[in-house]
Amino acid sequence: MGLLSKSGQQAAATTGGLYINPSKIPSDSPLRFSLPSVAQILEAYEAWGENEKGDKVPFRFVAEPTDAEMEAEMAAAGCTRRLGFDNKSYDAAKFILAFPVYSHNAEGIRILALSQKGIIQELDRLSQIPEYEDLTEHDFQLARKGSGKETEYHLTALPRKAGSTKAINAAWEAVEPKFDIKRLLTNGDPFGQKDA
Numbered sequence: 605m606g607l608l609s610k611s612g613q614q615a616a617a618t619t620g621g622l623y624i625n626p627s628k629i630p631s632d633s634p635l636r637f638s639l640p641s642v643a644q645i646l647e648a649y650e651a652w653g654e655n656e657k658g659d660k661v662p663f664r665f666v667a668e669p670t671d672a673e674m675e676a677e678m679a680a681a682g683c684t685r686r687l688g689f690d691n692k693s694y695d696a697a698k699f700i701l702a703f704p705v706y707s708h709n710a711e712g713i714r715i716l717a718l719s720q721k722g723i724i725q726e727l728d729r730l731s732q733i734p735e736y737e738d739l740t741e742h743d744f745q746l747a748r749k750g751s752g753k754e755t756e757y758h759l760t761a762l763p764r765k766a767g768s769t770k771a772i773n774a775a776w777e778a779v780e781p782k783f784d785i786k787r788l789l790t791n792g793d794p795f796g797q798k799d800a
Contacts, residue, residue: 622795624707624716626723626746626757634747637705637716638764639739640776644704644785644794649697650719653683660686664789669697699724702788704779706772708743708765713775715785715794726759736761743768 629635648664651674655661661683663674674697678685688695701724702717718724723746730736730744743762750756782796 622714624705624714626716626718626720626748627755629746629748631748631750633709634745636708636743636745636762636765637714638708638743638768638772640704640706640713640772641780642703642739644783646700646702646785646788648700648702648789650700651678651695651697652686653678653681654686655681655683662791664700664791665697666789668699701727702785704776704783704785704794706768706775708768711771711775713779713795715788717788720757723757723759730759730761 624635624637626635648666649668651663651665651669653661653663661678661681663677663681663683665673665677669677671694675685685694687693698719699721700717700719702715704713705716706712707714718727727739727744731739736742741764743764745758745760745762747758747760748755749758779795783794784796785794787794787796
């Protein structure tokens with residue numbers, strides 16, 4: 605018997621509520637996920653601003669923005685552009701991929717947002733292998749090792765977890781009618797539950 609109850613395991617396995625950030629995945633607990641649909645994938649560019657309270661605010665663009673476009677968008681929202689890690693220059697907008705996943709860890713639909721080029725490239729590489737062409741038929745495991753600039757991510761394709769297809773389909777059918785990943789472009793809620 606394990607230390608945690610089923611609900612305790614689910615609570616400990618969640619990363620950031622309905623959003624999964626690979627950098628927050630515990631190094632000793634890989635994320636196992638499935639794609640319930642490939643129709644809701646957002647390719648965008650993301651830059652970070654800061655509001656007057658000092659909170660980080662994401663800004664997303666459908667095409668790679670210029671510095672002037674980022675600064676204008678942030679100024680219109682009452683934000684300023686954040687400095688990069690060196691505290692001297694601004695970071696460029698990063699290409700991101702965001703899409704709904706069924707988290708086997710949390711047993712529900714979450715948003716996985718990827719800015720790590722290695723993970724994005726590996727997912728794309730897998731999608732080009734004939735046996736993995738339909739990404740909705742497989743599971744994936746995303747593991748994180750290390751921290752800071754020494755962080756490594758490993759994405760592995762796995763056979764579908766036995767008996768999970770029904771749960772994946774039911775979870776997706778419950779949110780799909782209101783779901784729109786493009787709401788992330790305006791910091792809206794992809795699940796259609798509330799405005800950002």
